[in-house]
Amino acid sequence: MSFDGQLPPKTRLLRAAAELLANSAGGAVSTRQITQLAGVTAPTLYHHFGDKEGLFDAVVAAGFEEYVAGERDFAPSGQPLEDIRRMWDNHVQFGLKQPELYLVMFGNIRPESRPAVVADAEGLMEEMLNKAAVAGQLNVPPREAARSILAANVGVTLMLITEKAPERNLELSTMTRDAMIFAVSSDQAKNSGPEESGKSSVVVAAIALNAALQASHSDQLSSSELKLFLEWLHRISTSSTS
């Protein structure tokens, strides 16, 4: 009973729904919970929003405003591709900060029915990619690039949400992000080739690592560790393996 104030019932319903949605640990949120917290009765909800989904859409719209605001604040950095990077990070952070709301926005998938918010987010990203295209930095049409990047962005965010907070590894995000941006950008040479680079064995890999380590004296290991490490490498690389 927190919203019995003087606010109009419509606003109270919106806030109650948003709060319950944010704190519902995965479980569903019922209209009775919402109306009780808002201090109104059922018909009021349906009078203003027509539907439970209508109410949720309204909450999502408010959440989307916040999301878009975050995107626009970061926008004018001059380098479009860098802005895309920030859009990606903002997207992920929004999803992790408000997972329940994010799931209502991007996770409530049904076949052949595309949530409006997805189209909006896609348009936002396409708009940004358009600047990159004008600058000759794009390899593919902005629309395709936006769809592809957004798909990966949503996929990564969903996967991160399913992980327990302390174990979340944001490197998954940055790595995927850079992979996607790199793939659509044009000013980088991509002499690709699906050929293999010769099959390696334990011995070959050990020899390569041995040589590389001695050449670049990595600082990931202490000197004493490195000495023992190299000795073991030598033992492996000089033995005849299976």
Place this chain on the structure above:
Amino acid sequence: MSFDGQLPPKTRLLRAAAELLANSAGGAVSTRQITQLAGVTAPTLYHHFGDKEGLFDAVVAAGFEEYVAGERDFAPSGQPLEDIRRMWDNHVQFGLKQPELYLVMFGNIRPESRPAVVADAEGLMEEMLNKAAVAGQLNVPPREAARSILAANVGVTLMLITEKAPERNLELSTMTRDAMIFAVSSDQAKNSGPEESGKSSVVVAAIALNAALQASHSDQLSSSELKLFLEWLHRISTSSTS
């Protein structure tokens, strides 16, 4: 009333649930629909599966068998990265062929609770990427690569499912797929990126050796030595990021 045959009620329930799930155009499937189609009553369902979710999990498990079978059939092509490509395509095709089942498997996301099927799919992909790592074709540890690729794979599939069938553009899939595979592969030169050029050969070799050692159970080192050795390798192969 299609399953009133002589099959055991458990099987009838599974088939009825699978059929209703496959034909439910986005809408929810109720236990009463399932039990009626299966020709049994409610307690039978709960006796065998405990829960509605338990029944769905069983359906998903069956669907996952099919999914895995598709993955394994394509597996032994000799070129691990090409196999990853086929795994990706098989994943997308599975999602588009049975969208409802796919959504139950990969779309039923709740925060901090990861469906078992995701972990399985991740393990399957990691297993395949391990071969690529042994061949020195990987730029990042197989686990991270698998998570990243799978996240993008799910994201793309979900996005394609939301589109109406005639408008589906599979180029979105192939483009994202190749971008992800390219990003984790090592045998391609990546001159000039947003940051410095690709990983050094030390990291590539360490990743390859790490995978090879875990796969071949080398007896060149004692178990305690091996443990420390692998720990160092892990330290090297997961360092030197952005």
Place this chain on the structure above:
DNA sequence: CACTTCATATAGCGTTGCTATAGGTGCTAG
């Protein structure tokens, strides 16, 4: 005041997932 319009409440419908309880079935043991 009469009248319309908008907003909220009362009460209840049909459906949902699920279960307490009881009854039927096929088995092995005596």
Place this chain on the structure above:
DNA sequence: CTAGCACCTATAGCAACGCTATATGAAGTG
């Protein structure tokens, strides 16, 4: 043959769900 014992299924019903037909109040307009 029958007694007992698991195992499986059915009857009936609960609480909660989304939603609505209907009625009541408040506000503005002639």
